[in-house]
Amino acid sequence: MLGKNRVRLFIGIAIVLFAIIKYCASSETNPYTGKKQHISLSPEEEIAIGLQSAPQMAQQHGGLHPENKYQLLVDQVGGKLVKNSIAAETPYQFEFHLLADENVINAFALPGGQVFITYALFSQLQNEDQLAGVLGHEIGHVIGRHSADRISKQGLTQGLLSGVAVGSDSQATTQMAAVIANVVNMKYGRDDELESDDLGVKFMIESGYNPEEMIGVMEILKQAAGPNRTPEFQSTHPDPENRIEKIEEAIDKYKTL
Ligand SMILES: [Zn+2]
Numbered sequence: 001m002l003g004k005n006r007v008r009l010f011i012g013i014a015i016v017l018f019a020i021i022k023y024c025a026s027s028e029t030n031p032y033t034g035k036k037q038h039i040s041l042s043p044e045e046e047i048a049i050g051l052q053s054a055p056q057m058a059q060q061h062g063g064l065h066p067e068n069k070y071q072l073l074v075d076q077v078g079g080k081l082v083k084n085s086i087a088a089e090t091p092y093q094f095e096f097h098l099l100a101d102e103n104v105i106n107a108f109a110l111p112g113g114q115v116f117i118t119y120a121l122f123s124q125l126q127n128e129d130q131l132a133g134v135l136g137h138e139i140g141h142v143i144g145r146h147s148a149d150r151i152s153k154q155g156l157t158q159g160l161l162s163g164v165a166v167g168s169d170s171q172a173t174t175q176m177a178a179v180i181a182n183v184v185n186m187k188y189g190r191d192d193e194l195e196s197d198d199l200g201v202k203f204m205i206e207s208g209y210n211p212e213e214m215i216g217v218m219e220i221l222k223q224a225a226g227p228n229r230t231p232e233f234q235s236t237h238p239d240p241e242n243r244i245e246k247i248e249e250a251i252d253k254y255k256t257l
Helices: 002-025 043-059 068-083 128-143 146-153 157-166 170-185 190-206 213-225 232-236 240-255
Strands: 027-029 036-038 095-099 107-109 114-118
Touching: 036 146, 043 095, 043 114, 043 146, 043 157, 043 170, 068 095, 068 128, 068 190, 107 128, 114 128, 128 190, 128 213, 146 157, 146 170, 146 190, 157 170, 190 213, 190 240, 213 240
Parallel strands: 095 114
Antiparallel strands: 027 036, 107 114
């Protein structure tokens, strides 16, 4: 009896060990950030998931903003940041969308390069440099593969990929968008936020923007939070106060390069 239990225990240990080895074997170094990650999605799969869920994500914020002139500015600034940075060397297909939502101060990125900013946030920005700060930060989330990392950790990969496989079938797409919305709207880890701030500052400098304006963005977020209300951007992007210090460090680091 004891022998049988021992065999079972060994099998159990073997299974756990195998899982650990498999996990470590899937570890790779992110070529754009140098960080070690365990990601069960290829960049192509990230792009497919992002593209397929983008329309529904836009819908949740009142669709795209109708004013062409603003969308053009968002395209221009986003495109410039990509062109002058390592983002241009990635397989990711960056697209920048201005959402009509006038109430929820928010910006977010889907895996693969679909980036969104709400009009509520856009209209608070005082200059192009601040817009570059917001978009640069979001490009950082894409390149850092932060959503893909989280999808992998939560075991959502298979479900999402089967959603992609089914294609434009509306029910599958709706479910997928719901899953992605959950991933994107959850609080990013502190490390992910700081890495995106750091990359955002780097991208601003590389494109000739004033990186000090990233601090301006933090001030806007802080004010928008107010004493009683917590906008969504605040919940997904916590503690602007604590981030300012790190942003200043990043500015010093990259300005001297
Ligand atoms: Zn962020």
